[in-house]
Amino acid sequence: MLTLPPFQPVSRRTATSASRKRNRTKTRLIVAGSVLGVVGLVSGIGATAAAQASSARAEGISATKELSQSKGARHAQLSVYSAIAKSTADHRAESTISEATGVIATMANKVDATPLASSVASLGNYEELDTDAVISLTVQTRSETAAAQSAVAEVDRATAPASAEAPAAAAAAAEAAAAEQARAAAAQAADAAAAQASQAVVAPAPSSGGGNSPDAARATARAMAASNYGWGDSEFSCLNQLWERESGWSYTAYNPSGATGIPQALPGSKMATAGSDWATNATTQIAWGLGYISAGYSTPCSAWAHSEANNWY
Numbered sequence: 001m002l003t004l005p006p007f008q009p010v011s012r013r014t015a016t017s018a019s020r021k022r023n024r025t026k027t028r029l030i031v032a033g034s035v036l037g038v039v040g041l042v043s044g045i046g047a048t049a050a051a052q053a054s055s056a057r058a059e060g061i062s063a064t065k066e067l068s069q070s071k072g073a074r075h076a077q078l079s080v081y082s083a084i085a086k087s088t089a090d091h092r093a094e095s096t097i098s099e100a101t102g103v104i105a106t107m108a109n110k111v112d113a114t115p116l117a118s119s120v121a122s123l124g125n126y127e128e129l130d131t132d133a134v135i136s137l138t139v140q141t142r143s144e145t146a147a148a149q150s151a152v153a154e155v156d157r158a159t160a161p162a163s164a165e166a167p168a169a170a171a172a173a174a175e176a177a178a179a180e181q182a183r184a185a186a187a188q189a190a191d192a193a194a195a196q197a198s199q200a201v202v203a204p205a206p207s208s209g210g211g212n213s214p215d216a217a218r219a220t221a222r223a224m225a226a227s228n229y230g231w232g233d234s235e236f237s238c239l240n241q242l243w244e245r246e247s248g249w250s251y252t253a254y255n256p257s258g259a260t261g262i263p264q265a266l267p268g269s270k271m272a273t274a275g276s277d278w279a280t281n282a283t284t285q286i287a288w289g290l291g292y293i294s295a296g297y298s299t300p301c302s303a304w305a306h307s308e309a310n311n312w313y
Helices: 012-106 114-123 131-159 167-202 214-229 233-247 268-274 282-297 300-310
Strands: none
Touching (some): 131 282, 131 300
8 A cells, every 4th residue: 555745735935935936947048048039130130241241342343443444445545546646747747847948948049038947947846846736836837838939939030031032931931821721721620520529419418508507518528628638538537527526517616715617716717718708608617627637637537636635636
């Protein structure tokens, strides 16, 4: 027979104490679990933020590298254009000096050669000058060379002996007259051909602006460039890009700096040397602009290279 130990009653105070101990143990377990959950959450957020920051840094480095490469390519392109413009300007200066020196030799005891000689001396240092200075001095020297040639010719005509009665002089005069007639006839034929070519290009696209519209101006410039300077399609392509950038081929284009018209002459009144209607006639502006390019840059493509390198020509 199983014998049970004698029953011992538990006091109310002892039971309450045991209950409190169990509650404190549960509370500690709950707090510990909460702390571990918070630590895990913070760790996950930190890892995500670190990954995002690393990705952003990689993208920033890539963008910086692409920008640096783009700037480097543009700088190299501008350097090439500058070198082309400088080489062309120097070559033009060298030929101008050679021509001017020959003219100076013909001026002895006839015309004062000091102004032309001074220009030649200034231009003689073209290798040490910047491109803009070389172009400016070249244009100045060519202008003075042309003026000196005209002055020498005038002196020669004034001092020529009057020998009209001599048979040899008469024959020479007749020969000269025949040559002049032939030259005039050839010039007239060339002008007629240029006019026909210009009309043939412009006629299919008439506009309210007539010969002053951008399309008509392009056609006129193409015909004049070919007939007056021998510039073909490749040179006209450079001319088209140059004047499209400068004025959009508008004869009324005006820049606050004072640059005017299709070629953006500065000031616009310079074009009066090509015609008194320079402000209202695209053809007059084109004639002046082509002459300016020929004197300063030799060809439209050389002028375009200078514009690409310096943003003006």
